[in-house]
Amino acid sequence: MDDGKPSGPRTKWWSRPSTARDRPAGPEEDGAAATGVADASGTAPAGPGGTAGTTAGERLPHTTPDGDYTPAPPAAAPPPAADRGTPAPAEPAPPAAEPHVHRTQPLHAPDEYSTPPYGGPGPWAPAPPVQRPVATPAHGTPVPPPYAGTDGHGTAAPPVAAAPAQGGQEHHTDPWPPPHTVPQQHPVPQPPGQTPQQTSQWMRYDPWGAPRQPLSHPGPGQGVDDVRPRKARRGTVLVGAALLALLAGGIGGGVGAYVERNGGLTTVELPQSGRDAGGRAPDSVAGIAARALPGVVTLHVNGSAESGTGTGFVLDDRGHILTNNHVVAPAGSNGDITVTFSGGESAAAEIVGKDSGYDLAVVKVTGVSGLTPLPLGNSDNVRVGDPVVAIGAPFDLSNTVTSGIISAKERPITAGGEKGDGTDVSYVDALQTDAPINPGNSGGPLVDAEARVIGINSAIRAADSGSGLDGGQSGSIGLGFAIPINQGKRVAEELISTGKATHPVIGVTLDMEFTGDGAKVGGKAAGGASAVTEGGPADKAGIRSGDIITEVEGQRVHSGEELIVKIRAHRPGDRLGLVLTRGGKELSMTLTLGSASGT
Secondary structure (H helix, E strand, O other), rough: OOOOOOOOOOHHHHOOOOOOOOOOOOOHHHHHHHHHOOOOOOOOOOOOOOOOOOOOOOOOOOOOOOOOOOOOOOOOOOOOOOOOOOOOOOOOOOOOOOOOOOOOOOOOOOOOOOOOOOOOOOOOOOOOOOOOOOOOOOOOHHHHHHHHHHHOOOOEEEOOOOOOOOOOOOOOOOOOOOOOOOOOOOOOOOOOOOOOOOOOOOHHHHOOOOOOOOOOOOOOOOOHHHHHHHHHHHHHHHHHHHHHHHHHHHHHHHHHHHHHHHOOOOOOOOOOOOOOOOOOOOOHHHHHHHHHHHEEEEEEEEOOOOEEEEEEEOOOOOOOEEEEEHHHHHHOOOOOEOOOOOOOOOEEEEEEEEEOOOOOEEEOOOEEEEEOOOOEOHHHOOOOEEEEEEEEEHHHHOOOEEEEEEEEEEEEEEEEOOOOOOOOOOEEEEEEEEEOOOOOOOOOEOOOOOOOOEEEEEEEEEEOOOEEOOOOOOOOOOOOEEEEHHHHHHHHHHHHHHOOOOEEEEOOEEEOOOOOOEEOOOOHHHHEOOOOOOHHHHHHHHHOOOOOEEOOOOEEEOOOOHHHHHHOOOOOOOOOEEEEEEEOEEEEEEEEEEEEEEO
């Protein structure tokens, strides 16, 4: 099919004839040399075996009628030899082609569009990029050891078929294989006994594919052959990364646990002042407590019906301890009293004497050495506002120290009276303090700034039940009362000396139901006797029944209880100045206090 195109053979640039001197023979020319191609004169040269070639008028086996080029089948590669040093046996040369008188049938129908033959490059194919292969050593030149048996860059070269020993055709290998090969659409059948030629590095090179190593670099190329090793390396990297993550997680967990338990990797030290010598000013609360605590004790009392806890303090080195009467009262006549000192030592104690009217008692411990008696002060020197410290065992908490001031003086209070006959009522001309005093503080010392005892803590004012002993009372509300030490000293001395205390008296019976201002002398005493004791201090001073006493030693008296408190604040034999009212007239007189035995 001409379609207007010139007919007859055409010479195209990709099939232009060339001689063996111009360039080395390629694979296509190898096939021609093997079969014997006619020369320019039309006479085929004789082969090595003496066989004549084709005639001049005969068309080349690889040329189509319209001049197109058909590639010859590639020469079969010889099988690899067992030893590179020993040439492999050559394949027997195929028999010479018989002369043909007819035109050679093309492999496929003529192409009306002049499409290049299958397997060959077309005129529109771009030229391959410039390659820089490693120079091939000359024939017979020894190859350096790094490239021996390779294609010049580290890749093993395909074996070259050895020349036949006799009568065979010589097979030439092109040292410059074509740089680019177009994949064949239709496989070309191979002659029997031949295998396809192995692809060299040049044949595997793809300038448009993935980046590879330059051909001049020794070693295997980076192509399809590298996919499996890369997968192996990638797997190794993943395994290593997983192990590293597990190790890092374990280390992180350990560090986190250490930080959580120990508060960090480093020790945190906050600024702090150094230890001092421990000394305090003598008039400070700490200084006062340090001097007074060794002489304070805690008492535990157990009786047949009840028990209690209180406080006391050491009077002398013989073991006498002063406390409140209501502290030791539960012991009765055969109870147990245990004294615990501030250092923790304990000893049994026994009652020396007690007096309910003054609410004071003295106990004694034996077999104890190293006692620290507390010095006694003078309660007459105390002024309102003076600092004081209270020491005791509130709620059985021994060695408790509280501080405050003297908030009032000569505060008349009564406590007790549980028996109902008045024999257990205590009348105290007390020192009032705001130092916290609670149940258990009873009998403890109230000391001044010189750590001297100025009072015995005895009662508190409760918000719900008025004044009274601390037994059964609620906590402190800032109203505590202490027996002045001057009164306590006198009573303690009497109790130690005789086991009993004496009370100062004026020899009258008071009307305790009088509601007016002052203390009224009663009309009749018990049993119908006169309210004024015959021959007593009041009788001698001229006091009569119905008189109302309003002042004692210049201090106003508003009730019978206050008169008793004022009188008991003095010693028997003391002279008192009184002011009284009789028939609307005010009278003044002086009397000497008498003495009565306490209970």
